[in-house]
Amino acid sequence: MGEQCLQRLVLPDQAPLPNPYAEADRSQAVADLLAQNRFDPAGLPxxxxxxxxxxxxxxxxxxxxSVTEAPLRIIALALGPFRRLIKDYHxxxxxxxxxxxxGGSDARIQAIDMGRRGLHNEGAELLAARLDGRVTLDFETARRLFTLVCALHQRI
Incomplete structure (x- = not known):
């Protein structure tokens, strides 16, 4: 039996994002996602x-x-429920x-980073809820996918 995970991730444009911090988040999310994730689409091999x-x-x-590129399923989610979170994330x-x-203070930078983590958590919960019944994700996979949703949205 195979693993219920993502082995490959393809984004439409691999060009760097205009913001170096967003690019670093995107790159790290891809690396972490491919290193460890749980992605279990319901009803698929x-x-x-x-x-x-x-x-x-x-x-x-x-x-x-499939990893051999055989199409299995396409899921389309409306972005409306994510818009506020994406805007806040940016x-x-x-x-x-x-x-x-x-050269802001360490306390200010840490506070901003805590806010970013909170947005990631909220985005992950929303993504998992929107995929409920279609794809089972662990929390870290959902967080990383939300980061990628924000990166993709920034390219629009």
């Missing part, structure tokens, strides 16, 4: 899986494939960058 992740026409598209990343560049 055993994994591992490849996931093509993109935003198209106001929807988050999860194109789930504002926090910009605040973090400004605090670091301007």
């Amino acid at each position: 055993a994994g591992p899986y490849a996931l093509y992740l993109e935003i198209r026409e106001g929807r988050l598209i999860l194109d789930i494939r 504002m926090v990343v910009a605040s973090h960058e400004a605090a670091v560049t301007e």
